[in-house]
Amino acid sequence: MLTRIITGVIGIVLAAAVIQMGGALFAGFALLLSLLAWFEYTRAFARKGERLTFLLGIVGLVLLWGCAWLGNADETVAVSTGIVLVVLLMAVLLHGRVSFPAACLSVGGILYFGYPFGHMVMLRFLYPEQMLATPVGPMAFGCAMIWVMFLCTWASDTFAYFTGSAIGRHKLCRTISPNKTIEGFLGSVVGTTAVGAGLGVFFSLPLLEMAVLGFCISILATLGDLVESVAKRYTGIKDSGNIIPGHGGVWDRFDSVLFTAPLVYYFVLLSGLGLK
Structure with a gap:
């Protein structure tokens, strides 16, 4: 537990520095995490x-990251199409070494990691001219939304854990994640909605929209966690890695973010949140 706490504190400090500095540092970290x-x-x-x-996956992830960095939707579509076709073609060119299911799993994995981390980059640099008034001083809109995305995602996991531990009785998805309960999920929804509203006050953003965003994040964060749980059950692993002592691997730590990063990005665009 001590190792988990120490690693968590170091991780939060590092994440805060990277988020606040933004620029190439933030984009570079997003690429590293995807790889x-x-x-x-x-x-x-x-x-x-x-x-x-x-190796094709590495190339694909770098290209998708580059598209996000440039912010060009046409290039993203072109690169995505190329990745799908080339990787599937490997089942023909390397027949006997790369099976068709492996090629499909490769395509899924490249897009599964490439798109969300790319959206994280695009979110950080969204509306760069827009500054928000906060109790600690002005903050760039994109930086604020990255904080909203991470804090609400972490809140979802935290509220689910403590509520489930305290009063959890009914299993949410027994065959996928036996420890998750319906009570924990409901605690996550209520708590994360409140956190979203609180962040709305902190960042001087519309309270209703931020509460709705918190509500949506709680649902997508739970689903993102369950997607990785399905994959881990299928492959027979407990943790995706041990690169983060006490916390498992990068996939373990960012499974929910893979779903919430695109959610926040499109919520902002569709709601006009950055223009209010």
Whole structure:
């Protein structure tokens, strides 16, 4: 437990510095995390005998990250199409070494990690001219929304854990994640909605929209966690890695963020939150 706490504190301090500094540092960390998660993903499925296209995956993730950095939707579509076709073609060109299921798993993994971390980059640099008034001073809109995304995602996990531990009785998804309870999920929804509203006050953003965003994050964060749980049950692993002492791997730590980062990005665009 002590190791988990110490690592968590160090991780929060590092994350805060990277988020606040933004720029190439933030984008570079997003790329690094996507590559580490891809490594864990390919290693997990190797346990089932699936030989994924590891090197092509790295190329694909770098290209998707570059598209997010440039903010060009047409390039993203073109690169995504190329990744899908080239990786599937490996089942033909490397027949006997790369199976068709492995090629499909490769495509899924590249997009699974590439798109969300790319959206994280785009979210950080969204509306760069927009500054928000906060009790600690002005903050760039994109920086604030990254904090909203992370804090609400962490809140979802925290409220679910403590509520479930205290009063959890009914299993949410017994065959996928036996420790999750309906009571924990409801605690997550209520708590994260409140956190979203509180962050609305802190960042001087519309209270109703921020409460709705918190509500949506609680649901997507839970689903994102369950997606990784399904994958881990299928591959027979407990943790995706041990790169973060006491916390497992990058995939373990960012499984919910993979769903909440795109959610926050599109919620902002559709609600016009950055223009209010």
